[in-house]
Amino acid sequence: MEGHWYDAEAGPLVRPYAMTGGRTRPGPHGARFDLIALVVVDRSGTDTADEALLGPEHRALLGLCRAQTQSVAELAADADLPVGVVRVLLGDLLEGGHVKVSRPVPPARLPDERILREVIEGLRAL
Amino acid sequence: MGLQDDGPGPDAGADAESAPLALKILVAGGFGAGKTTLVGSVSEIRPLRTEELLSQAGELVDDTGGVGRKTTTTVAMDFGRITIRAGLSLYLFGTPGQDRFWFLWDELSQGALGAVVLADTRRLEDCFPAVDYFEHRRIPFVVAVNCFTGARRYGADEVARALDLEQGTPVVLCDARDKDSGKEVLVRLVEYAGRVHTARLLESVGPPTGPH
Numbered sequence: 639m640e641g642h643w644y645d646a647e648a649g650p651l652v653r654p655y656a657m658t659g660g661r662t663r664p665g666p667h668g669a670r671f672d673l674i675a676l677v678v679v680d681r682s683g684t685d686t687a688d689e690a691l692l693g694p695e696h697r698a699l700l701g702l703c704r705a706q707t708q709s710v711a712e713l714a715a716d717a718d719l720p721v722g723v724v725r726v727l728l729g730d731l732l733e734g735g736h737v738k739v740s741r742p743v744p745p746a747r748l749p750d751e752r753i754l755r756e757v758i759e760g761l762r763a764l
Numbered sequence: 765m766g767l768q769d770d771g772p773g774p775d776a777g778a779d780a781e782s783a784p785l786a787l788k789i790l791v792a793g794g795f796g797a798g799k800t801t802l803v804g805s806v807s808e809i810r811p812l813r814t815e816e817l818l819s820q821a822g823e824l825v826d827d828t829g830g831v832g833r834k835t836t837t838t839v840a841m842d843f844g845r846i847t848i849r850a851g852l853s854l855y856l857f858g859t860p861g862q863d864r865f866w867f868l869w870d871e872l873s874q875g876a877l878g879a880v881v882l883a884d885t886r887r888l889e890d891c892f893p894a895v896d897y898f899e900h901r902r903i904p905f906v907v908a909v910n911c912f913t914g915a916r917r918y919g920a921d922e923v924a925r926a927l928d929l930e931q932g933t934p935v936v937l938c939d940a941r942d943k944d945s946g947k948e949v950l951v952r953l954v955e956y957a958g959r960v961h962t963a964r965l966l967e968s969v970g971p972p973t974g975p976h
């Protein structure tokens with residue numbers, strides 16, 4: 639991806655939060671997205687003019703989400719960004735109305751038997 | 765949590781049918797027990813980086829403090845996705861075994877369906893912390909004994925006794941390099957997690973009372 643503020647040769651860490659303007663936490667909503675929270679593009683909220691104002695990392699994430707629904711973890715792996723950075727960037731996108739983020743299933747509402755059976759059959763068929 | 769809830773509500777009914785579902789499984793175990801190998805044999809594995817703020821002493825600090833005291837460390841996790849069908853995926857997270865990364869487990873274990881604890885019989889004690897961790901948090905887990913070549917073979921019962929596992933915790937012998945073997949471990953976990961969650965559901969409903 640273009641626009642990295644650091645390169646891989648430089649060592650394990652060089653200011654990964656530079657592209658978030660030093661912010662290590664998402665914006666005022668204070669959301670800390672779960673690694674498996676799913677991110678979808680909010681088609682109602684975006685227009686191309688808004689998008690042009692976004693930075694390259696924001697747009698890269700939007701592009702990935704547009705291709706298919708992605709989890710926060712996948713976005714980080716695909717964009718080759720640390721999870722913490724992706725969380726901050728997603729917070730911006732959420733606030734700007736570019737994406738919707740769905741909450742993963744809370745433990746108390748773990749999937750019913752039918753879904754677990756589907757998972758088991760799916761695993762066997764891999 | 766301040767997270768915007770665009771997902772289905774508790775009684776979303778038909779909506780819940782179509783909402784994409786993501787399930788999380790953790791893969792834990794001692795250093796070199798085969799976590800990366802297992803995640804790689806059953807899914808397309810990708811490295812995932814998190815940046816964590818650590819104090820000089822190595823423990824997690826609140827990031828509202830002064831910049832001078834903080835250092836950031838990169839923690840790499842194994843990450844894999846298994847697509848069961850459109851809208852239903854399983855996500856695997858291989859977590860670093862070292863104690864100082866437990867704060868990561870705390871986050872990862874939230875909402876997890878369950879965990880696989882990989883054990884190497886040559887260093888069984890390496891998986892004690894993981895076993896303790898999941899038992900204390902009541903997260904369903906199976907112990908997968910990775911049968912390394914040259915290691916003495918133990919039966920599942922022997923391992924269960926040596927680890928002092930709670931009754932019912934499955935122990936599966938496996939070869940983490942083998943896809944079918946890895947799949948079997950996951951199937952056993954999902955089956956077990958299903959049983960545990962059903963039992964808890966019944967527990968939360970309470971004992972049957974007399975006629976109304």
Ligand SMILES: Nc1nc2c(ncn2[C@@H]2O[C@H](COP(=O)(O)OP(=O)(O)OP(=O)(O)O)[C@@H](O)[C@H]2O)c(=O)[nH]1
Nearest residue numbers: 795796797798799800801910911912913939940941
């Ligand atoms: N013979 C044999 N070797 C294995 C098996 N599973 C893993 N290995 C080997 O053992 C070594 C360690 O496996 P990893 O999968 O890297 O272990 P890990 O738990 O991810 O290790 P760390 O991330 O360093 O803690 C590798 O060289 C693997 O090829 C197995 O079932 N049998």
Ligand SMILES: [Mg+2]
Nearest residue numbers: 799800801842
């Ligand atoms: Mg590893």
